[in-house]
Amino acid sequence: MIIKENFELKDLCTFSIGGRAKFLCLIKTKTDLKEAISKARSENIKVHIHGGGSNTLYSDKDLDLLVIKMNNIGVNHNNDHLEVLSGTPWSYLLNYCLKNKLYGLEPLMGIPGSIGGAVYGNAGAHGMEIKDAIVEIECFDLESNEFINIDLENFDFKYRYSDFKKKKNLIIWSIKLACSSDSNSKNGSLEEYKNFRLEKQPQGKTTGSFFRNPENDSAGRLIEAAGLKGYVIGGIKSSEKHANFFINFNNATFKDVIDLKNLIQKRVFDEFGVNLIPEIITVE
Ligand SMILES: Cc1cc2nc3c(=O)[nH]c(=O)nc-3n(C[C@H](O)[C@H](O)[C@H](O)COP(=O)(O)OP(=O)(O)OC[C@H]3O[C@@H](n4cnc5c(N)ncnc54)[C@H](O)[C@@H]3O)c2cc1C
Structure with missing residues (x-):
């Protein structure tokens, strides 16, 4: 098992936001996984499991965590x-x-x-x-x-x-x-599925859909109807191509993302009475 200390989590996720994890364990085998868990127990530190990092927003503070990167591939x-x-x-x-x-x-x-x-x-x-x-x-x-x-x-x-x-x-x-x-x-x-993504989804540093779709509606439609498609806070924006995709276009901070999330939730709730729930996982 490979263990790294003070590893920059932004290098592991598609959003490219995140502070340093105290430990990062890269595991390939069942024995590696057990060793990583033992390490966390002996260090008395919380574990976070990391797959591909395409649905995760990490805080940009240093995190007292042992992150297990699942490199068991086959x-x-x-x-x-x-x-x-x-x-x-x-x-x-x-x-x-x-x-x-x-x-x-x-x-x-x-x-x-x-x-x-x-x-x-x-x-x-x-x-x-x-x-x-x-x-x-x-x-x-x-x-x-x-x-x-x-x-x-x-x-x-x-x-x-x-x-x-x-x-x-x-x-x-x-x-x-x-x-x-x-x-x-x-x-x-x-x-056809590939072309659909190329046509409808923006490229860049993103976690894909930020909010879950409410029943019988789409979060993207609601954000656009609330006038927030393309809205920018700091280095983050709601994409002009798909309002429910947040794009880190210029070194966005964790706070930028949370501020945009809160603003969208408030505006959509005030205008349409709908409570948008994030799809992404936040780790802080
Ligand atoms: C451009 C783009 C397009 C996307 N399109 C879609 C789409 O069409 N449909 C869709 O559903 N999602 C989509 N997503 C979101 C994302 O890709 C999915 O949610 C994906 O399944 C997350 O997998 P991950 O390995 O990257 O998870 P991570 O971000 O690494 O982790 C997400 C959560 O899963 C947990 N986890 C990961 N692996 C394990 C494990 N082995 N055991 C226990 N817990 C684990 C983590 O702890 C975390 O809580 C898109 C994202 C992007 C960036």
Whole structure:
């Protein structure tokens, strides 16, 4: 396991904002993970799990945390499922599926970050959520200090939510996802999904959608209707292309982001009575 001290978290996340973590542990194996947990216990310091950093806003203060970067990467398959280590990036899984002619996960393939991060937040796109494909999840349980399989019958997944958000003792290690070697199971066109992202989503330092969509509406539409599309605070702005994407265009601070978030929430609530809830994870 590699351990770094006073590591700049902004270098690990797509928002490019974040102070120094006291420790960063880069883990590849189950033994590495156990060692990182032991280190946190002996240092008496809180642990934060980091996948691909595409849905996380870190405070830019120094953080008294041991951050575990999930570098457990790898995929195997048989005819009807993929077994994926949680640190595997979607781009890696996409290449694996293309090479091995495996179908079914196409709508999810353009999502940034890791498969573990996607399971944590039940990521989704183009009408599919990762929960639709989950067959099994193996986790490390910080309470029992063992690797366990989740009882999926009694585990909740809904829009941008999984019970992992409540059960902080669970670190996702590997996931079995349904797939098919029959090309008739293809779920839409990768090319079209890619073009959709290029057309509709802004480029740059962002975490994607900042707020969850309220039921039967879109956060982007509400922000635009409140006159805040393109609004700038310090180095952060609501994108002119997609108002629900915050873009760090000029060394934005954590405070810039929180100020923009608060302003949008207040204005949208005052004008439309809707309480926008952040989709992103804030670590401070
Ligand atoms: C340009 C852009 C487009 C995006 N488009 C989409 C989209 O279409 N759909 C969508 O749903 N999201 C989208 N996102 C948001 C983001 O990519 C997803 O939420 C993604 O699944 C986050 O994965 P990550 O590995 O980067 O998570 P991170 O940001 O690293 O972590 C997010 C949370 O998951 C937890 N976590 C990560 N790995 C584990 C693990 N192994 N065990 C336990 N907890 C873990 C972390 O502790 C943290 O709380 C987009 C983001 C960007 C930047």
